[in-house]
Amino acid sequence: MRWTRILTAFLVLVLLQAGVASAQTVLRIGLNDDPDALDPTISRAYVGRLVFAAFCDKLFDVTPDLKIVPQLATGYEWTAGGRSVVIKLRPGVKFHDGEPFNAEAVRFNIERHLSTPGSFRKSEIGEIKSVDVVNDLTVRFNLAEPLVPLIAALTDRAGMMISPKAARELGDRFGTRPVCAGPFKFVERVAQGKIVGEKFADYWDKANVHVDRIEFVPIIDSTARLANLRSGDLDMIERVSPTDLAQVRSDPKLKVVSVPELGYQMLPLNLNNGPRGKVLGADPRLRQAIDLAIDRETIIKTVFNNEYIPGNQFVSPVSPFYNAKFPVKKRDVARARQLLREAGQPNLAFTLIVPPERDRQEAALVIQAMLAEAGITMTIQTQENVTMLTAGRKGDFEAYFTFWSGRPDPDGNIFTFTTCNGAQNDSKYCNHDIDGILTRARHEPDAAERKKLYDQTTEIMLRDLPRLILWHRRIFTGHTIRLQGFTPHPDGIIRLKGLKLS
Amino acid sequence: MTLPRYVGQRLVVLVPTLFFVSVMIFGLQQLLPGDAAVALAGEEHDPAVVAAIRQKYNLDRPVPVQYAIWIGKVVRGDFGESMRNRIPVAELLAAKLPVTVELAVCSMAIALLIGIPAGVIAAVKQGRPVAVAANVLALSGLSVPHFWLGIMLILLFAVHLGWLPASGYVAPWEDLRRNLATIALPSFVLGTGVGGVMMRHTRGAMVETLGADYVRTARSKSVTERMVVLKHALRNALIPVVTLGAIEFGRLLSGAVLTEQIFAIPGFGKMLVDGVFNRDYAVVQGVVLVSAALYVLLNLAGDVLAFLVNPRLRGTT
Numbered sequence: 001m002r003w004t005r006i007l008t009a010f011l012v013l014v015l016l017q018a019g020v021a022s023a024q025t026v027l028r029i030g031l032n033d034d035p036d037a038l039d040p041t042i043s044r045a046y047v048g049r050l051v052f053a054a055f056c057d058k059l060f061d062v063t064p065d066l067k068i069v070p071q072l073a074t075g076y077e078w079t080a081g082g083r084s085v086v087i088k089l090r091p092g093v094k095f096h097d098g099e100p101f102n103a104e105a106v107r108f109n110i111e112r113h114l115s116t117p118g119s120f121r122k123s124e125i126g127e128i129k130s131v132d133v134v135n136d137l138t139v140r141f142n143l144a145e146p147l148v149p150l151i152a153a154l155t156d157r158a159g160m161m162i163s164p165k166a167a168r169e170l171g172d173r174f175g176t177r178p179v180c181a182g183p184f185k186f187v188e189r190v191a192q193g194k195i196v197g198e199k200f201a202d203y204w205d206k207a208n209v210h211v212d213r214i215e216f217v218p219i220i221d222s223t224a225r226l227a228n229l230r231s232g233d234l235d236m237i238e239r240v241s242p243t244d245l246a247q248v249r250s251d252p253k254l255k256v257v258s259v260p261e262l263g264y265q266m267l268p269l270n271l272n273n274g275p276r277g278k279v280l281g282a283d284p285r286l287r288q289a290i291d292l293a294i295d296r297e298t299i300i301k302t303v304f305n306n307e308y309i310p311g312n313q314f315v316s317p318v319s320p321f322y323n324a325k326f327p328v329k330k331r332d333v334a335r336a337r338q339l340l341r342e343a344g345q346p347n348l349a350f351t352l353i354v355p356p357e358r359d360r361q362e363a364a365l366v367i368q369a370m371l372a373e374a375g376i377t378m379t380i381q382t383q384e385n386v387t388m389l390t391a392g393r394k395g396d397f398e399a400y401f402t403f404w405s406g407r408p409d410p411d412g413n414i415f416t417f418t419t420c421n422g423a424q425n426d427s428k429y430c431n432h433d434i435d436g437i438l439t440r441a442r443h444e445p446d447a448a449e450r451k452k453l454y455d456q457t458t459e460i461m462l463r464d465l466p467r468l469i470l471w472h473r474r475i476f477t478g479h480t481i482r483l484q485g486f487t488p489h490p491d492g493i494i495r496l497k498g499l500k501l502s
Numbered sequence: 503m504t505l506p507r508y509v510g511q512r513l514v515v516l517v518p519t520l521f522f523v524s525v526m527i528f529g530l531q532q533l534l535p536g537d538a539a540v541a542l543a544g545e546e547h548d549p550a551v552v553a554a555i556r557q558k559y560n561l562d563r564p565v566p567v568q569y570a571i572w573i574g575k576v577v578r579g580d581f582g583e584s585m586r587n588r589i590p591v592a593e594l595l596a597a598k599l600p601v602t603v604e605l606a607v608c609s610m611a612i613a614l615l616i617g618i619p620a621g622v623i624a625a626v627k628q629g630r631p632v633a634v635a636a637n638v639l640a641l642s643g644l645s646v647p648h649f650w651l652g653i654m655l656i657l658l659f660a661v662h663l664g665w666l667p668a669s670g671y672v673a674p675w676e677d678l679r680r681n682l683a684t685i686a687l688p689s690f691v692l693g694t695g696v697g698g699v700m701m702r703h704t705r706g707a708m709v710e711t712l713g714a715d716y717v718r719t720a721r722s723k724s725v726t727e728r729m730v731v732l733k734h735a736l737r738n739a740l741i742p743v744v745t746l747g748a749i750e751f752g753r754l755l756s757g758a759v760l761t762e763q764i765f766a767i768p769g770f771g772k773m774l775v776d777g778v779f780n781r782d783y784a785v786v787q788g789v790v791l792v793s794a795a796l797y798v799l800l801n802l803a804g805d806v807l808a809f810l811v812n813p814r815l816r817g818t819t
């Protein structure tokens with residue numbers, strides 16, 4: 001019959017499509033979300049940074065213990081009392097399109113970060129007023145004010161260097177096919193599908209790149225992502241959920257590594273952002289009572305399988321800037337009740353906005369029960385993430401449940417949240433002393449002196465409590481045992497150099 | 503009435519339908535709480551950045567003006583740009599349409615392969631255990647949640663047996679074998695759902711035709727039962743089934759959101775959901791408009807098929 005003949009022909013065609021056997025090593029990494037535009041100037045999604053690690057090298061990088069090390073730049077020196085910094089560049093570096101990396105390219109990139117409308121890097125390096133090309137391999141940034149965290153900012157997207165020629169050619173479309181100077185060259189991106197890169201033959205550190213091809217596959221569902229790792233369709237997955245750890249750990253073909261994150265999970269409290277600020281903003285004792293009624297350790301044990309780290313400050317307890325004089329307080333319901341009585345509100349009631357995400361919803365329920373024991377009625381209002389963030393900006397909240405992914409420099413974890421005009425200060429907390437201290441800390445190059453200033457900050461923060469820091473997550477990365485050479489970093493970014501896949 | 507006239511009339515209705523759809527989807531998105539510029543800005547709350555985004559995408563203009571700007575471009579083929587990726591929406595739609603079509607076609611094929619025979623059996627052997635089994639099969643296809651079935655299949659075929667990839671998609675012109683491997687499980691998940699529907703339609707239509715006069719005539723002429731069922735009854739029963747099948751196919755084309763998420767298939771469904779969560783208005787509007795157009799056209803195709811197959815619909819010429 002004609003049918004059978006057609007079917008047979010089709011099957012033969014399929015079977016003949018033998019995949020070409022190649023000696024290429026391919027590393028497949030599963031991403032939790034789909035990255036946005038792959039343009040360092042306008043990219044804002046965290047997951048985009050993982051992809052940039054393959055394509056775009058930066059001026060500097062950070063080690064796992066947050067020391068700044070050279071990458072495209074070889075060194076830096078503060079001059080003119082901190083008002084300018086001279087950066088020496090690595091010789092012999094090429095962009096993926098063959099263009100040379102030099103001081104002129106650095107100037108182009110910094111000016112692009114500063115002048116592009118909608119640039120997300122402006123707030124990170126906005127203090128740079130001008131860039132001078134000293135010679136081909138030396139560049140000088142002139143600042144309005146000294147800014148110690150600037151170098152740390154250059155270890156992330158603000159320090160990523162793109163090819164000026166490609167930027168001019170592609171214009172607005174650069175984010176669809178990035179051309180940088182990293183270990184891998186962009187090959188293709190299937191929209192909302194995988195992103196593919198191949199080893200860059202002229203990479204300046206090519207001896208350390210042992211993988212020929214890299215594929216990033218966004219898979220939103222965590223169960224599906226885990227299944228891919230177990231079946232071998234993925235070699236690595238990032239930010240494994242604590243509840244999936246047991247499965248990964250019990251599989252002999254897989255391995256989990258973890259590192260404490262740079263950021264924190266928090267409840268910003270409305271102190272003075274519109275009329276709703278009256279609920280919790282009236283008296284710091286109300287906020288202290290809420291803080292004392294929460295048992296962070298129990299929540300971490302029950303909701304997160306004891307995998308997270310309790311926190312109360314804007315840096316985690318493993319950070320050198322943590323103020324050891326103020327460890328996380330133990331729960332004290334009696335004292336909480338007393339504070340509420342003193343403040344004249346023994347039956348405090350407020351609303352916490354929580355996005356519909358399992359981790360935060362469960363934690364919120366436990367917090368609700370704990371607060372009830374202290375006489376506090378907390379109502380949980382579920383709002384989708386974007387709606388919640390918008391409400392936060394507008395002051396349409398009393399408390400909401402969010403997080404900050406963290407920055408290598410402590411300034412990045414507090415300045416914009418706590419200064420009177422800070423862009424991320426939804427609480428509208430305003431303490432001019434704090435403004436002064438934090439501004440001095442940004443200008444202070446000596447680490448010991450900075451620590452003293454941040455210690456002062458922490459003491460005030462724990463008294464005023466414009467936001468409740470709850471815990472610091474651990475970043476879990478799961479990978480096949482065939483992968484060697486992986487060292488986790490606190491920012492969660494997978495560095496690809498040194499990785500070997502057997 | 504002639505076929506060209508029939509088709510022409512229906513196509514004319516397409517324009518106001520699409521216009522209405524465009525107004526609806528544009529308006530509905532404006533109702534979504536949350537600020538699109540804030541959505542794009544995410545963690546970075548720099549007000550200058552948010553303002554720049556608002557200006558670039560006309561988010562600060564009055565809503566009717568925004569609509570006019572958008573629809574004016576659409577008419578010229580410019581569906582705008584994804585605010586998140588800066589990729590033109592037309593490009594995204596063109597890239598994902600083949601994926602969605604392939605998934606829809608394969609799912610439909612499985613649905614028909616399961617549904618029609620099951621429906622025929624259930625109609626012919628009414629009341630017998632075989633018919634009950636067919637009914638149960640259809641109902642379970644309809645009731646089992648897609649995401650559960652999908653995960654179970656991944657665990658079985660990818661993790662434990664290792665026969666098929668757990669997720670992802672490879673274009674057929676890149677690697678046909680792998681393409682079929684990636685499309686197998688999601689098509690099966692979707693196909694069982696639609697298969698249930700097709701089975702019910704087929705069964706209903708078959709029961710009706712089997713009771714018709716011409717079937718009784720055929721039987722009395724000693725035509726074998728097999729021929730009665732397949733040649734006489736089924737061919738006529740297929741008319742309504744085809745029409746309904748076209749509608750189901752149209753629904754498949756608007757994207758299977760959950761299945762695409764589980765299997766990481768870059769089709770319309772995933773793009774739509776991501777667009778809503780990111781307040782990427784242009785993307786959502788583009789997907790809905792194209793899906794609506796496809797749906798209407800498929801409806802038309804179904805009716806044309808019925809028109810061609812059933813002379814009674816043609817009326818007097």
